Amino acid sequence: MAPLATKADLLAELRGVLGPAGCLQGADMPARNRTDWSFLPPADPLAVLRPASTSEVVAILRHCHAQGIQVTPQGGMTGLCGGARPLDGGVALSLERMSGVEAIDPHGMTMTVLAGTPLETIQKAAAEQGLFFPLDLGARGSCTIGGNIATNAGGNRVIRYGMTRDLVLGLEVVLPDGTVLPMLNKMIKNNAGYDLKQLFIGAEGTLGVVTRAVLRLYPQPGCTSAALCVARDYDAVLAVLAAARQRLGPLLSAFEVMWSDYWLQATTRVPGVRAPVEIAGGSHAILIEMQGLDHVIDGARFESLLEDLMEKDLVQDGAVAQSLGDIGAFWATRDAAAEFAHPTVIGPHISFDVGLPVSQMDAFAARAKAALADQIGCQSVYYGHVGDGNLHVVAWRPGADPQPLPEASRIVYGIIGEMKGTVSAEHGIGTLKKPYLPLSRGPAEMDLMRHMKAALDPQDLMNPTKIFDGSP
Template structure:
């Protein structure tokens, strides 16, 4: 094929794989979407090579599906048979860490864990953390505006980003690697590409914000009577520890019970409680921080906001508490398949929304296996249902959940993006005028519609 020969000549044959030489992992992502072998897998080593690839794809009218660590859950990185898959895994350098300015400059293929380790080596921390940290890549984190466990304290990837380098569909490069927090010079172009899931351009490099690493951290597991008590406890903690509540992970009883069973763990409390919150607070001194947390939780128990509480006394106990929450890694093993929802609601409505979904599930699929959990402090709720427990009726349960998301004024995607899976339901969270504006931006930046076609919305 002329295109493949031209591609090999342009960037080098060692950058291009075809047919059986393409590793199967590049046929799909963690979303469970059916695997598709792309026309070719291209693995450039520089921004210049990315630019050359996109120019050539424009010349031959070949679509491009950007791929990061392939840990996405919405299908945004799933290729098509007539498109190339563009993997940034060879562009994985941590280029520099500026400890004085608290920034790090990285290539898009660097893993999240590599960025975290580079920051830690300078006594700093990066504000985003999630379970796939060892596999997910910064380019993918940016393209999906990833969130995770640190959003409550630092915000999502959008808030961590000072500058980007992006290659447009025609191969031109936007050199927006400016490390300033204040830069009011017209449109903030980098924001177009954060959360765009590779439909507007290919992110190749980024300047990210870092923060001082905390000297001390205290972790607690707290039993709660209901969702309103959880919100009251969160408010109490944020008042006592301003900007220092690093995590507030809420787990409904179904999640806790299942996590303990899957991992062979013991019940954390003597009695069974409807909800449990996993809490991290940070500060300067471990002893005083733990004392302050103990006092705050004692006050919450006296006020009826908490039924029981345990503060970790060792790093091993911290890990044991977090192991309960991180059972999400077991979903693909124990659910056949897991049907995952990543929604956000006005915080005051999350408890009622969860109850409404559970009641609807009970009525339609008695005996279903569904888990409710989330970050909550940032309005994010996750639901995972075992597809086998509802007879494989994935479309039906999605329609049920997203109808209720719309009714509660929420978002069908809090942090995983739209991709393929949530595209049919985007209108539940976006008005026709908003969708028209999104399409206009797409037409302007990718007039041939070659970048990740078919993802997010139809043109």
């Protein structure tokens, strides 16, 4: 393709391919496409390109590859690390028009979807067929499966079903030069060479654009049981986790832990959230969820676990859900963090998503809480998916505007590096975590990632400046 005279010529040509609704410029560009939930300043891209088919994605990437235009793929824009924020002078490639469920195979237990399909749409489509897609997170109504794949999203049920990469059987991907990889595998067992789809899961759009996915489905749970328990210390939390794993096995679908400082914020300051149990005298609240097939058999198994925990004095107090409404109320305590930004709760704050070995999470929380308070005057609270080693931190300096993000990041990620954890458990790296990636990845690993990027995107046009900088 011969170089065009100006970027205006490129956009005019793409407008001819995509139509007026597919190429938005200037005042027509939606504000939501200029930045994500990282609260980074809005960018100023040349255009927001909105393809409606894989062939249109191919056309966009071929044109941009030939003209040296940087491309930032976008999903639901719910990321927290700046991964979907476009570059000034580049283009945003939004998959929002490529939405829909294309096929459900109830025998093979798969669903084929377009990348712009919202996660909640996928969950509902599976449920209508008596099936279940287990990936679940708070942004389910806004996030898209393409973004979930690009960040290898985790969410609430990783302890049972794994991360997004464990739920993807096949992908269709368009490479930076417009080459299509039609890897729409529908089989669980397929060892025919390299599993190339894994290159693109968690790559944050730096290696190509995911346009379709084949997802793995499960039977719809026949029953769900949940309990909120109070433990006196973290050793008791670990004992409860071990007992839940042993007694429930693969039925254990969630094991969420809220430190007492988080519990106080969630249940006393967030409107509409009540405390089903009293944590006074305890150190942690534990939300245990089980998804079974038969209420009589599996429900009895769950009740037996709780009785055993009480008899062994592993929990001090507890509440068992008697209805779906109770389950929702239990989860509301865990999901209350979404409301912390409200001025009447905490207001402006800094959020961290980190991972550690389960046995070290309480030690990390104690170290981080003390360091944040002593060094920069920040308060902090802790909660997370402890069953799979994922901890969330909310930190804030009362009355500060802006919040001390660089200072807090150095403290939190510095401790994570010392404890051999990961600076990102489920939200990706984007730009905000890029300076701290070497704390979790060694020089040889970083070098190999750069070689992979150079092999697939030698011009560094696909979501550049994200994850890491530089060439091998």
